[in-house]
Amino acid sequence: MLLGRFSLSLLFLKLVMTTSFGGCAVRRHCTRLAFGGTGTTTLSSSSSSSRSSSTTSAVMKNCLYRIRDVNNMSTDIANSLCSFVIDGVPIGKVRPAMVRLLCETGPDVFVVTKNNDNNNGNDILTLQDKIDKTCEARTEAVDTVMRRLCDAGVVRGWRDEHYPLAATFYDQPLLTVERAAVPLLGALEYGVHMNGIVVPQQQKDDTQQQPRMWMARRAKDKSKYPGMVDHIVAGGQPAGWSLWENAVKECQEEAGIPPEMAREGLVPIGAVSYATYSPKSDTITRAVLFNYDLYLPPDFVPKPTDGEVEEFFQWTVPELFASLDPNFPDPLKPNCYLPVIDWLMRQGHLSPDTPGYLDVLRELRNGDCQ
């Protein structure tokens, strides 16, 4: 944290100085942009606002670096995936070696069917016909296999927490699976992420300070990403809760935010999605993060309440920008960058005139979002 703070100013200055503008001398019609072009003044009209064309290509590249760090699937890997299909409904994406392992471990549960044109010609993984076509029967059958794989050390961190698998977020689940086993089947996972925003009160000179974002420092004994910077509140979406109820509950559990304050401050603003390939486990993580802006009173201080967070602190917009740099010494937990970049974009801190803008916009939802 301290390390990060000390090097921030210099890093940010370096970022904003690296500009892509200028040096683009072209003719009137056979050019798209005006920078240096005939008949318009280079950037003169936009220098008066921080929300205009002042983003640099370096910032845009850093955004793409952070998005692609999570959304890292190569075409080769994407093309290799077998669909996990139940009753004709695709609900997962599985690597060929994992397909074989699942079928070998549970030959009475999993079965492979051959090529069809809609799946790049790859095999399809499905359940044996003899399993009853009910959520409960499928859940029980798959659970026996996952427990064997847990004993074999393939599924790690068993949580005794079941996760629903369906074609889309709103469909009734076709089965539920132990949460730690979800990446083996490459099923879509859903979570809620809050950008905790403080808008400082208006100053006496009638100016308003820039907003700040509350960040959390993960506890050092967390099994995943110990000690890293995280959203003030974020969590997986459990079965049996609405997103709204879950968001309010997580605010209280993770940061001591009273439910009334959470309900007053929470604004659902969209979602981001991604697909990650993990070479170590040869599994696919496909996720949709429902994003909320959480407006908090300037005098409120969140409190670590469940032992998962070590401290809370605020970052300014320049500090958020600095944290995007690949060399930043104290980065966010990787998937948190997507809701943060989405916020920077929605607040006008990224300029559509900077090359890469549409890539950032598009790649924030590069995973299946359904």
Place this chain on the structure above:
Amino acid sequence: MLLGRFSLSLLFLKLVMTTSFGGCAVRRHCTRLAFGGTGTTTLSSSSSSSRSSSTTSAVMKNCLYRIRDVNNMSTDIANSLCSFVIDGVPIGKVRPAMVRLLCETGPDVFVVTKNNDNNNGNDILTLQDKIDKTCEARTEAVDTVMRRLCDAGVVRGWRDEHYPLAATFYDQPLLTVERAAVPLLGALEYGVHMNGIVVPQQQKDDTQQQPRMWMARRAKDKSKYPGMVDHIVAGGQPAGWSLWENAVKECQEEAGIPPEMAREGLVPIGAVSYATYSPKSDTITRAVLFNYDLYLPPDFVPKPTDGEVEEFFQWTVPELFASLDPNFPDPLKPNCYLPVIDWLMRQGHLSPDTPGYLDVLRELRNGDCQ
């Protein structure tokens, strides 16, 4: 306009009463959502906020109706399209009959090459090899064909305004084409759309009124969509201007907004994209609309300045919702619904707990966005 206003309240009441909640009795794990489920209270925690789970399925369906009205391409049509490719770079999508017409009208300019695997096995339209590989030479060659097609009545509304064609928004154009001829080649078109927002001042009782959106009524003599409701400011992106410069210019030209006020109030917040098939002309419109929120002072009144707008007026959030209904008598110009729905989503007026939310989110950028 008056007709719209009179029927709004009733229509909106009807919309918000049509709720999808309840009646969903299911078991703890084999269900995704909590409505009616065990262990949680139905909607009790979310009824206190307008930004929570209060969106109805009817509203979500109306959003999808409006998006799909513009984004209307069937799989059959999408699969039929031939790529228009220059130097290996795809820059357009053309219907087979139009491919034939272009080649017959300009056999010295256009040529068809045969199937390759990356284009559904469809033909590829490209330029004759003998044409110099410069933007100017390609522009001149294609222009001769488009002028012939204008004489033949195929290209209508010739504007003497050239539009740049490239692989992405930020690439140097490979050629430029008369704007009225762009849909024949199915090239990506770019525009700027402003949501003109007024945030009413804080009241004495410490409450804040909901924001309102400035809308424009198009002049009755406009060739396209005469008399329809439109954004306060919107326009195509011309060659030789930055988006920011164009946005400020359009604010002044279309609504008499002084440049300083526009620069102060404009916030770039993203983009939407769509692909429309027009059966009448057998052409494809592919567009990216760069979206801006334009915050205007409560006491400012926009003025029709260039004869393209008849009047300006404000809509409240309930009025915007009502205008989404397929039966609304005074709807927006079709593509304006996308930036408006994007704004409703970013402001938390659509709940992610309502089925269809992720479809709306995804389909707002259903076109190529590059």
